[in-house]
Amino acid sequence: MDGIISWFDYISGRPDEILADTWDHAKITLTVVIAATIFSVLLGVYAQRRPTVRALSLSITGIFLTIPSLALFAIFIPIVGIGNTPAMLALFLYALLPILRNTVTGLDSVPPAVVESAKGMGMSTMSQLFQIRIPLAWPIIMAGIRISSLITVGIAAIAVLVGGDGLGTYIQSGLTRLGLPNSLESVWTGVVFTVVLGLVLDLVWATFQRVTTTKGQRM
């Protein structure tokens, strides 16, 4: 009980600071997820009907996910220096697989008869892609985006270790001062706001999904 009260004291003592860090964390996450979405959807569209590219791109993005995060963050420091950039590059690589895999699966799930009739009515390949195939695959692609978003929010807390911003600062500073006053409160602030941010972003994506799909696609 005491812990919770002192945690509330801690956060109410610095609301602006926490909000600013949460916002930084959100910006990192959104930038990464949006970039990964653009890249993965394009790659997915290209790879879906090309067995070799498809297998290769899925394996490689899968391997990215298995590289320990701290190592992956550090790999980029010699190339781009410290700060948010190496963090975002690493996060970008992590975010690829869920979106790529779901793009490919989503495009696979478009009924062939629908594409056949679109083609049969004289829709160009591009129109088929943008008016039929991607819209129909969209709910599944969105599911991938939401997974990537959750992964990214969590792992972005490590950005602080390569000199980046975000809620990771509370966790790190808390841990380095462990035992001193406000150290646990600081760690909890980082954890709780990261989780809340993840949920809020998921809600944002859910709303986005709703406005970008029609009633005909919902259960």
Added chain:
Amino acid sequence: MSDTANIHLDTNESTSRGSTRPEDRATKIRLEHVEKRYPGTKQPAVASLSLDILEGEILVLVGPSGCGKSTTLRLINRMIEPTGGRIFLDEEDVTKANPDKLRRRIGYVIQQIGLFPHQTIAQNIATVPKMLKWDKKKIAERSDQLLSVVGLDPEVYRDRYPKELSGGQAQRVGVARALGADPEIMLMDEPFGAIDPITRDRLQNEFLRVQAEIRKTIVFVTHDIDEAIKMGDRIAILGEQSVIRQVDTPERILAFPVDEFVRDFIGEGSTLKGLHFETVREDVQLDPYPTMHLTDRPAEARARAQEAQTDWVLLLDGDEHPIRWVPVSELDSGNDVTAESGTEVLAKVSIGATLFEALEQMLISEAAVSPVVREDGSFYGVVRLTHLNKAIRRARLEAREHYEQLETT
């Protein structure tokens, strides 16, 4: 597909399918030695197919599974590219034309329908008009009109999504969508194949009614010979590799299958099916039959029956409508003939009915003949078995003569 079928273009009045004379029509689609060899296959799926499809007709491609019907159909709108031969539309060689532009001129309906699930019914129907950049108002009017044509109330259905339709309704929308920009040609690949028999029958009838008005040139694929007979102005019976075994009107194919393959394919009962194409016509002398009115003396009627060698006399009312079958035995009994004598005339056909219907009535009729009435219901004559027999033999003879003539020329 309702009576509001009011599509512009052709307003050709002659809607009776029996009277369409193929030889008078222009060729709309011409296939010249068209061949399709799928990569990695030894045998071509379609081997050198030549066929003329006439303006305004329904040509049915029918044949066993895997014989190449769908391949042939899909060659026409270049869904697959021919590996040989040429395809003409209105005498224009389209073998090398831009396939997307070509397809916008050709309606295409497939068995799985393939409606766009994320678009409303109205948006689905608007697909081709939108590509052709029609203005919004015209597109909206058009899709409402087409929904009415296929028998769906626009108010109810225009804003629905495909998943909110039954199979039959979805197939109607599929047809409406294919008619979207009023193409002159429709390609239909087993459009009613995945629908229950009762709905299928209704859709077929509705479609024929719409077609009688819009007069599109239609290539229709089915593997069901009965559907082919029902829908086709002409039928092409295809064998392996889409080789044409016989192409002709359903009447003639039924009356004169050219070989064993065709005979096997049309199967049992082709004679009976042939009766669908013969009608009870006013210009054909029907058999008379002894009749009487309530005012006639039984003995007179008895004499007429004796003369005609029948066991029954047909009792007519004041308007000459047939009402009762009176057996000769009752005339002999000495009692008066009343409106309750004998049994009620239940089975009868009108002039214009098919001989198939006449046969059906004959089978359930008391006197084993089918009374024929004029439009006003008055008695015209009867159809007997001999009549059917003659009609069938005449059809066969005509078909044989037609083919003999073809051979000598």
